[in-house]
Amino acid sequence: MVTANIGRWALLPLILALSASAGKLHRRVPSxxxxxxxxxxxxxxxxxxxxxxxxxxxxxxxxxxxxxxxxVKHAQSHYNSSTHSSHKNSSSSPSGHKVPTYPQMLDIGxxxxxxxxxxxxxxxxxxxxxxxxxxxxxxxxxxxxxPYTRNGNCLSATPNIPNPGVASPWAxxxxxxxxxxxxxxxxxxxxxxxxxxxxxxxxxSTGEPGSFQDKGALxxxxxxxxxxxxxxxxTPDGGHLSYGSYFGGVYIAKMTQxxxxxxxxxPDNLPGTLVAAxxxxxxxxxxxxxxxxxxxxxxxxxxxxxxQGQCCGFDLAHLPADDTTEYKVLVGRSKxxxxxxxxxxxxxxxxxGGSLVLSSSPGAxxxxxxxxxxxxxxxxxxxxxxxxxxxxxANAYARLGxxxxxxxxxxxxxxxx
Ligand SMILES: *[C@@H]1O[C@H](CO)[C@@H](O)[C@H](O)[C@H]1NC(C)=O
Ligand SMILES: *[C@@H]1O[C@H](CO)[C@@H](O)[C@H](O)[C@H]1NC(C)=O
Ligand SMILES: *[C@@H]1O[C@H](CO)[C@@H](O)[C@H](O)[C@H]1NC(C)=O
Numbered sequence: 173m174v175t176a177n178i179g180r181w182a183l184l185p186l187i188l189a190l191s192a193s194a195g196k197l198h199r200r201v202p203s204x205x206x207x208x209x210x211x212x213x214x215x216x217x218x219x220x221x222x223x224x225x226x227x228x229x230x231x232x233x234x235x236x237x238x239x240x241x242x243x244v245k246h247a248q249s250h251y252n253s254s255t256h257s258s259h260k261n262s263s264s265s266p267s268g269h270k271v272p273t274y275p276q277m278l279d280i281g282x283x284x285x286x287x288x289x290x291x292x293x294x295x296x297x298x299x300x301x302x303x304x305x306x307x308x309x310x311x312x313x314x315x316x317x318x319p320y321t322r323n324g325n326c327l328s329a330t331p332n333i334p335n336p337g338v339a340s341p342w343a344x345x346x347x348x349x350x351x352x353x354x355x356x357x358x359x360x361x362x363x364x365x366x367x368x369x370x371x372x373x374x375x376x377s378t379g380e381p382g383s384f385q386d387k388g389a390l391x392x393x394x395x396x397x398x399x400x401x402x403x404x405x406x407t408p409d410g411g412h413l414s415y416g417s418y419f420g421g422v423y424i425a426k427m428t429q430x431x432x433x434x435x436x437x438x439p440d441n442l443p444g445t446l447v448a449a450x451x452x453x454x455x456x457x458x459x460x461x462x463x464x465x466x467x468x469x470x471x472x473x474x475x476x477x478x479x480q481g482q483c484c485g486f487d488l489a490h491l492p493a494d495d496t497t498e499y500k501v502l503v504g505r506s507k508x509x510x511x512x513x514x515x516x517x518x519x520x521x522x523x524x525g526g527s528l529v530l531s532s533s534p535g536a537x538x539x540x541x542x543x544x545x546x547x548x549x550x551x552x553x554x555x556x557x558x559x560x561x562x563x564x565x566a567n568a569y570a571r572l573g574x575x576x577x578x579x580x581x582x583x584x585x586x587x588x589x
Contacts, residue, residue, distance in 0.1 A: 275588035354433035417458030421449025479541030499539035502526030
């Protein structure tokens with residue numbers, strides 16, 4: 173089932189490019205109906221689809237030619253402003269830019285989704301993988317490496333969150349709350365391409381598909397806030413939430429767990445501590461995940477993983493020559509859960525730092541990101557799940573990818589087996 177497999181920011185680069193030139197899109201509130209139609213029906217990011225979104229946003233729809241021109245301009249400025257490559261033409265660079273290569277991913281079969289999260293349910297003896305799409309798509313398997321079967325959704329009904337009024341939930345993060353003995357799924361809803369967003373929570377005592385009960389929104393963001401309430405994940409200390417995307421960077425805010433598996437974030441603790449930001453224009457950072465490994469060399473550190481670069485909506489005719497400018501996974505580490513998170517060079521991620529964990533690699537993955545990291549209780553190994561595309565269909569589908577992580581030397585690297 174791939175009909176609704178689109179990225180949450182699939183068209184944002186186009187919309188931003190257009191809004192920069194038109195200077196008037198950023199305050200529009202999309203109509204819920206238009207966005208729901210977009211979110212549930214379309215799987216490609218063609219100019220026609222972009223036009224449909226902009227129509228849904230309520231502006232005068234620009235011509236297809238204008239969208240194409242904006243898209244080319246965006247791709248160029250994205251390429252030109254790359255912060256992670258000093259070479260405009262890597263393949264011919266005399267100073268020998270090296271294209272990163274990675275070991276083969278774990279062979280898990282074809283699973284279509286974005287922004288995956290994984291957890292092992294010891295009672296069901298099943299791995300659960302959830303992701304963006306529908307009411308948070310739910311896949312399960314008795315084996316970490318699959319095969320995974322689609323089993324409906326986490327939520328039985330679309331979330332009823334008053335503002336921004338967009339029903340389609342994104343970017344789930346699954347956790348087991350052992351004190352309350354419930355599974356928790358943090359997720360977000362957002363009016364596409366705006367900061368009109370909310371972070372919400374649903375809980376389940378069994379972890380079964382459709383059993384997650386909505387606890388409603390934890391907090392909201394709007395055009396009047398600097399932050400964007402997107403991509404939530406519980407931190408390993410259990411007392412904070414990392415969140416935030418695209419507009420204004422990634423934050424870590426104090427969160428209080430309730431006794432029934434509910435949770436709250438006090439407005440006094442918002443937006444929290446800024447932990448990742450400052451990437452070059454057109455290179456947003458999102459999809460944060462804080463992880464604590466039990467591997468010896470990782471001892472004493474929290475690791476902040478983020479996705480950075482353009483996730484989707486690619487101008488396939490003008491892709492950058494250097495694959496590392498597209499969506500990729502970066503990491504930094506800190507002894508404190510609220511940071512500062514420094515990369516291998518000692519650069520603070522709040523100032524654009526971040527060491528590369530995974531990027532596109534020729535012939536294999538394109539624009540990997542939306543990652544989360546999990547300690548598999550069966551094998552005892554650290555596992556990173558993420559989505560990726562292939563260059564040939566980079567605008568249409570995203571697939572589930574999986575690697576083990578090795579923290580040898582104190583920094584994570586991907587391992588295929
Ligand atoms: C990007 O670089 C190319 C080649 O150097 C140039 O032709 C183009 O105008 C630049 N685009 C932007 C938006 O800066
Ligand atoms: C970039 O590299 C390609 C492949 O090696 C080459 O054909 C092309 O001429 C190069 N372009 C520039 C501007 O150096
Ligand atoms: C999971 O599947 C892999 C690949 O087929 C197999 O080697 C492994 O033994 C399986 N693990 C379990 C716990 O069944």
